Amino acid sequence: MQDITLAYYGAAAGLIALLFALATLASILKESMGTPRMKEISEAVQEGAMAYLNRQYKTLIPFTIVIAILLVVVLPMLDPRVEGVPLCVSFLVGAICSAIAGYIGMNSTTKSNARTAEAARSHGLGKALNVSFRAGAVMGLSVAGLGLLGVSALFIIYGDAVVINSFAFGASAIAFFARVGGGIYTKAADVGADLVGKVEAGIPEDDPRNPATIADNVGDNVGDTAGMGADLFESYAATTIAAMIIGNSIFGMEGALFPLVVGAIGIIASIIGTFFVRTSEGGNPQAALNVGLWATNIMTAIGVYFLSVSTFGSKEGFGIFLAVAAGLIVNVAIGALTEYYTANTKTPCRRIAEASKTGPATNVIQGLAVGMESVFLPMLFFAAAIWFAFWAASFVNPEHAIYGIAMAAMGMLSTAGIVVAMDSFGPVADNAGGIAEMAELPPEVRKKTDKLDAVGNTTAAIAKGFAIGSAALTALALFQAFADEVVRNPKLQHLLVDGQLVMNLNNPKVLIGLLIGAAVPFVVGASTMRAVGEAAFSMINEVRRQFREIPGIMEGKGKPDYARCVSIATGAAISKMIFPGLVAVGMPILVGFGLGALSLAGYLTGLTATGVLMALFLANAGGAWDNAKKWIEEGNLGGKKIDGEPNPIHQAAVIGDTVGDPCKDTSGPAMNPLIKVAGTVSLIIGSVLLR
């Protein structure tokens, strides 16, 4: 029983992170919300965000119940070895933890927006960064804390990583809907608010006369905060459990517990890292955030080195430490590449801006080209990291190689706490700027929040790279764990050669699965992209209607019906997340039971490859389009207007940006949970597949 003690460390670290998050939230709530108008706006955003979350989770209840019943009734029927109750309990705990993380984080960010604006107004930039980053940290540490606590606690109860793998499935099922629904919501509101408000009516962004402005601010929270949080919660849970399963089958209990302690180290490092994020008036908030991130990375690396060497001995331990380090490095590399392809100081983005000179068509063509070319180097990095992790983990025994990839993923995700904090701080700053505008605060307040918002865009790009990278590594870890499960499946012993599962590319079953899997990201991409188009269309019509029908609305006398726009975005997001969700969860089940385990292995591989490619393509194209537009708006190539007339170059860039919106914030991000949900579903059914 000495062994299991380490799981208590994991649980304790998770609990500490959670308590730290709640204490931080309490301290934020003590800050002033500013003027009554600011309070009013903030509460409207909060209300809208909570209403969305409530409806989203309520919609998912029947789905969750159906799955829970399948787990507790049908799986044990397929195979009497399966313990249905732990599977079902773990699944529900995973789903509930994901929801709780969403609620805590959303509470924190929506309650901090006015407080950030007020901090910028009465205290200055340093305090504004402090409030908004702490709000992000609440989200980040809730995600990591609940993830680690949940896995550790279930492991303490059931003592077997395989039994609790449905915790990850619960997390991933919720994450897919949160990501897709949030993505549809945020872009429908954004496009609707922009097209009618900015373009047609000519009023500024976040103008209180725009009926969609509250929905737009809600969207920042449900998409960028709740969606991203759920996404990384899922990666965290899935990676930890996959690493535990693989670790257990290679090293026994020691190998199963090791990932939990790596998680504990990362989470404590993240908590300490948040204290490094400090800046003064006139300081550089980006630099402050980078210090926090690097401090966390370095502390984690040092901690893991000692842990690893003491657990596995100097040679093997050093190898496993290298694998973990590879994960940390890929994280940094993908972030840097994402920045290169999307930053408006770099060639790719400038090319898009230049192409706007010959109109929107050449802008779009150039943007597609940038997106496509941006996939290659990240894929090369993944390939290198995979190779390196396998190599490092096989210093002592070549059969330990697959533990390497799982630990690289674990290394990357161990710092999720601070990465999510950095990401979630962005929407808070963005919202704060919106509130400053709507509450008509002095322009210098807006300038400060804009400075934070600009940094938020960069951290969001880094977090996006992190989410894609971690999804890819998580998918690979899940794949290995799945193969492990198939090996244990008594009905599938005929697929083994020398006790190993052979998934030969030459086998038509593998090949067909691979081709089908490779096509699925395109289907999900198409349906989510179309969902945004349709939802935005309803939003556009509603905003136009209000401008037309509400008397005095343009003079600021008639009050726009914000709630109606919020409710339209909510309804559209909820109804349109169903189809891609069913594809994501249903396809692996169909392929697995219909075509068999080898086809499912092919499916996972094909899906992961094109899923990651599409995620990078869509996210980077969208980011580059966005920044090309912003670069022109900064006054380059003629700026927004030439001699009072709209500059056609800017107009072309706006069209590219609008095309990029659903790419980067809906369809692209949907790829991460898509590949992970396939992995967690496969892991659940791997041991009961019939052929």
Added chain:
Amino acid sequence: MQDITLAYYGAAAGLIALLFALATLASILKESMGTPRMKEISEAVQEGAMAYLNRQYKTLIPFTIVIAILLVVVLPMLDPRVEGVPLCVSFLVGAICSAIAGYIGMNSTTKSNARTAEAARSHGLGKALNVSFRAGAVMGLSVAGLGLLGVSALFIIYGDAVVINSFAFGASAIAFFARVGGGIYTKAADVGADLVGKVEAGIPEDDPRNPATIADNVGDNVGDTAGMGADLFESYAATTIAAMIIGNSIFGMEGALFPLVVGAIGIIASIIGTFFVRTSEGGNPQAALNVGLWATNIMTAIGVYFLSVSTFGSKEGFGIFLAVAAGLIVNVAIGALTEYYTANTKTPCRRIAEASKTGPATNVIQGLAVGMESVFLPMLFFAAAIWFAFWAASFVNPEHAIYGIAMAAMGMLSTAGIVVAMDSFGPVADNAGGIAEMAELPPEVRKKTDKLDAVGNTTAAIAKGFAIGSAALTALALFQAFADEVVRNPKLQHLLVDGQLVMNLNNPKVLIGLLIGAAVPFVVGASTMRAVGEAAFSMINEVRRQFREIPGIMEGKGKPDYARCVSIATGAAISKMIFPGLVAVGMPILVGFGLGALSLAGYLTGLTATGVLMALFLANAGGAWDNAKKWIEEGNLGGKKIDGEPNPIHQAAVIGDTVGDPCKDTSGPAMNPLIKVAGTVSLIIGSVLLR
């Protein structure tokens, strides 16, 4: 020696097709070219096309020589078993045959454009179809004839399919450049002519005052005819040889010769099929073409059935016949799906048109969504065909299964003669319309050529589906042949388990190869797309310059400098085909020698999966955008103009169409030779890889 006789059948059928093509060409040349003006224009197009072909092939000579030297010197150094001379000779014959097919076909189509216009003027629709389709048939039968003749003759000389596999490599190296160069040429000229001529100067399409109009008509030939011809020549050669290699290793000489005779049946059926293409004034040209295609398919199926049963016995022979039939059916299915996703009578295209109401951004988003969703059903069909072909070919012995996929590919390609004929007829009709316009023939002539041109758009879509489908099946056949070669490689015996090559997805080498391969189509897509943008940019500037500097050009008095536009398009296409060409040929060599045979296997799989997906995505999105614009131009949603003012809905659709142009005619088609060139390169190096 009885066996080898069948190879003479193949050679004879190839020769017959070639002679039939030349006789047809001679008979076309006897037709009248019409007025001196028509003759003049036609000669300008011809001259431009030939100048392009000459420069393209001249540019490729050093490249070809380097490869020839590598084959004859370096490969035998790596492995003394390799016979350098046959490899080198076969490679050169393949490259030269591809070039000859290009020259014959181009000669035929560029010499028939004025003759088709004249036929429409003096005789009517039936005769115009007759001339233009015969011109296409010259291309189609040259492609198939030279392919079959080349493979058969080399096999008669060397007696070993493995030795002559570089015939396919020669064909594919040329094909990649022809496809990419032709694609860049055609779109640079098209976009340049349209943007400045139609949009800025407001003159109609094909107006003689437009300096880019000859280049535009040349582009139709070098892109749609020469590019497509080279593409399918490559598929034909590669599939035949891959099927022979696999057949030989399973059935010995009988299995090696069978594909040649299937080719002979298909080619004779194609010749007969051309006689079914007849229509009268007021008749339906599409129906006439369909009759020809179906007649060919049915004759081929019947012939192959009897051949197969008599060669392999009733049970096995029936199975192999079914595999061939699966290829024929996939051909039809992919064509139908392509039509569904792109035809302007169907929902996807209408959705794009409707989305144009809210501007270019929503049009583009909807187009991307249509392109993405269009990949799923074709992939499902491929998967089903693969499964079916494997199943059918394993009736007697499961180890014969892989012959099925090769024969499905062979079945599909056996009818290449008539498919290329149908495809090549389109540019002839298109050019004829251009000549009717430029030579100011009466409007009813243009109406007739437009009717043919519209049919040409449909047959082009069908051929595009055929090219993608055949590329996919060819790639799979090449993959199997590659695996076969690796098994024979003495240095790689450690990769075998029970004499079989195991390319396990669990193996990190396979996985990293797969990830890298999956990313390459994105890189080639980006570089070709950007090439079109840059080439079009030079073209736009040149046309603007001529409009500005040549006095009296707009009044029809000053003569535009057509040759300069032709030369700009030529130069841009040639210089910009180099980078993607090096990627296509170089990457498999780098992966193979750098990472080893297992990574190369992964590379081929990843490349094929995303290559086919990107080909479908880009081609169908582009086609749907194009047809959505055409549908609006037919007067729907307000048509081109509303009350004399440009209709913004139409303008939005024009932007979508322009985005789609490089997608469907450059980047998309580049995917086919990309995946095949990787296959042929791998097949060459498979037996000499060092690890």
